[in-house]
Amino acid sequence: MGIFGKSSTKTKPKSSYNATIIADDCAIVGGITTGSDVVVNGKFEGIVSSKQTITVGENGELYGDIKCETIVIGGLVDGVVEANMIHILSTGKVVGQLTYSKITVEENGFFDGKTAVKGNSLQSKYAEIEHKYHNIIDTKVVDSKIEENNIN
Structure with a gap:
């Protein structure tokens, strides 16, 4: 027993912030x-x-598959990211695929790749329309060739 009746075993103070840090x-x-x-x-x-x-700091580089609640990108991320919230800062660069609920990209932030919004039921009809358009154009070209050559 220590002085004044207190236990002599020391307790470690609890950290208020718990994180894995890659220096x-x-x-x-x-x-x-x-x-x-x-x-x-x-x-x-x-x-x-x-x-x-x-959090990827300005000098940080993260390559691979990433899954988290929120990602804040100030450095380089190259890979597949799935997060509810993605913040690309002005110094951030992302190459790859992003799946998210919300995203913000600051001015000068960079992204090159594919995106998908979680839970999105809206689907693009562009490919279908483009296909129809090309069929119309191709048909006219064929018809004009037939007329040029007087083929019946």
């Missing part, structure tokens, strides 16, 4: 599954799954 000078290949935040300031290749927020 600037760190490169990891593998997988992360966590219920906490993930911060990528270095380089990560692999699969990342978080029930919270993944």
Whole structure:
């Protein structure tokens, strides 16, 4: 027993913020599954799954499959991202496929790839219309060739 009747065993203070942090000078290949935040300031290749927020810092690079509640991209992301909320900051660059409920892209933020909105029932009819249009054009070309050559 310690002084003044207190126990001598020390308790560790609880951290109010729990996160997996990949530092600037760190490169990891593998997988992360966590219920906490993930911060990528270095380089990560692999699969990342978080029930919270993944933040890719300005110098961070994240390559792979990413699934999370929210992702904030200030660096480079190359891969497949599934998140409810995607924020691409002005310094952020994304190449790949995004599936989301909500997305924001700041001015100068960059995205190149495919997107899909979660739960979207709206489907494009462009391909169907384009096909019909090309059939009409092709038919006219064939008809004009027939007339040119006097083919009956």
